[in-house]
Amino acid sequence: MARIAVGGLMHESNTFATSRTDLTAFESGGLEIGDGIFQRWGEAHHEVGGFFESAAKNGFEIVPTLMGWATPSGPLTSATYRELTDRLLQALQEAGPVDAVLLALHGAMVADGEDDADGSLLAKVRSLIGPSRPLIVTLDFHANVSPLMVSESSALIAYQTYPHVDQRARGKRAGDLAWQAATGLIRPTQAMSKPPILIHLLAQETGREPMKGLIAGLEGLERSQGFLDASILAGFPYADVAATGPTCIAVTDNNLALASEMAEHLSASLWNYRHQLTATPPDAAEAVARGLATSQTPVILVDLGDNIGGGSAADSTVLIHELLKQGATRSLVVLFDPDAVLACQHAGVGGSVALSAGGKIDRNAPPLRVTGFVEVLHDGHYVEKLPRHGGIRNNDQGATAVVRLEGENRLVLTSLRHPPFSLGQLTSLGLTPESARFIVVKAAVAYKAAYAPIAGTIIEVDTPGLTASNPARYTYQRIRRPILPLDPEPIVEAVV
Incomplete structure (x- = not known):
């Protein structure tokens, strides 16, 4: 029976907030270890609940580690980020030999001194478990995905709805892929592409065109031969970091060229709708x-x-x-x-x-x-x-x-x-x-x-x-430039 470690840290960090998020915010929101993870999340419509559902279906053993969640707010203090990261790494180490690791991350976590908090965490986990062990990660639809997050994980599986009502289903999908990878049935390989745009928050709604049609197109892709999963992430515009903005991810079974081709295709499709991914609400x-x-x-x-x-x-x-x-x-x-x-x-x-x-x-x-x-x-x-x-x-x-x-x-x-x-x-x-x-x-x-x-x-x-809601209201200093709608439209020959 495959043994798969389960855990996570989830926080959406608004870098324009002057407040800071400390350990008490996670203790209030949810900070569980061991069986406490199942007690809080096992029956929830959340990706961690989906992990447990996948385990019941596929017959793998879940080894619970640490799961932390806090209400979106300002960046984590450096001490809080260090403490939570150390706790998760220690729990993973104490889990003993496992065949794969399943983590629930938000993807837009920022800490003082660490713009790419999720990427840095994944790098530490990868260093702990080694280069070949499958590391499958769920992400929020609003994740700001960095190259480090992609390189240090085996597959990133994002929500496909906003409002997020498919979290449990996406967690189950991630669990299924982790089990298949742990038993040698697949070898997840992924690529990403990021178009130079910030999407107005209202235009991110997946029940509203054009996002509705873009997301609907993923279903057919995932059924194609060689593909395991695909995601379009809208990004979290209230974070002034290099990775801010939408991301397209394609996951294949050991075919990097195919994953790269499709990620760029999805990104180009998103870019083609750039003038419709906005809104003008009244005052x-x-x-x-x-x-x-x-x-x-x-x-x-x-x-x-x-x-x-x-x-x-x-x-x-x-x-x-x-x-x-x-x-x-x-x-x-x-x-x-x-x-x-x-x-x-x-x-x-x-x-x-x-x-x-x-x-x-x-x-x-x-x-x-x-x-x-x-x-x-x-x-x-x-x-x-x-x-x-x-x-x-x-x-x-x-x-x-x-x-x-x-x-x-x-x-x-x-x-x-x-x-x-x-x-x-x-x-x-x-x-x-x-x-x-x-x-x-x-x-x-x-x-x-x-x-x-x-x-x-x-x-x-x-x-x-x-x-x-309008990104133009903010003064960004660290995001990629040029980027719409903050700058004149860049010439994009190949979105990478």
Whole structure:
């Protein structure tokens, strides 16, 4: 029976954030060893759950090592990166002889002093396990893939959906390839190509053309003789590193020339759609006015500049100020504000509070000064059983309070930054999101798996913040140049 080590470290690092991610963020998000990995991820709609599913199907033994995950935020401190890397390497060493290694990485992790944190980690793992042992790695659709990540792994298997609802399936695919490689049935060989473009976050959605058609084309490729897998990764634009941007990867059975040819073909196809891989959403004032003019409710206002899944502050008040300014009623807005939660706890359910909520980290609008009544106090834990972006089953938004304002507007105040990937964030509090007129989601696309089924109208809003949707808003210093849309269009004869 083949023995395959399983582990991973996952973090999406926004290098434009001044905050830093430390060990406590991983301890809060998820940091498990041994059997704890199965207990947290075994039944989840996550790639690690797919690893376990593949093991059950193929009959290989999983040797669990260490799995760490933290909410997207600023880069890791150098000490945190070193500590987590050392722990994973030690766990792999203690696993004893294994026939292959399966790792779940995000692919856009950055640490102080280490722009290519995932690549550096893979190089250390490769040094530990030797040059010939299969090392199969899953990546997020938003990974910024470096040459080092490709050279130090046997195969990179990325999600093919955004919102990410295929994580478990892609994990299972990676597990199947690891088992086949471990038993000598295949020899994964891969190549990559990167077109010189930054894709607008809204255009990365895989249910929206042209990305929809590009991803659909991968299915036929993977069924071709000699191919094992193929990926188009949109990249994470909120990281100022050399590898930032989309990547096309082709994995074959011991045929590097074929892998290189197809990776370049996919990259050229992506480049051909460069003028369609953008978007021009309205600003806050126009978006709220449009929402007030429609009868198709609830209106989902997508706060692009405060996209928590991209590492934002989670406390921007830009949209709630605009909603109140234009007289909106039955609005539902979530803000990260531990101090406001504490004030609500002191007041108790039914108590009145005068709050200065949000706007403490994101300074694009002032804190919201309001009075209201505490309707709900909750510990913030809830379970999501369906496939959702991120694949997390057991969720925690920290101690949470619901405050009712005038006009039946409601604030949900959380003590942990928590992205809107599940309606359970609201329904666990006794709220009925379908009855709201407006719901602000601090996201870009990932919320859709949960919110699109209940939405009457969706309006994406070009708000300011750490995750503003247009890359031209940022000052990049370390990415490849020239690159669209930051520079005049480069002449591309052969995309490599």
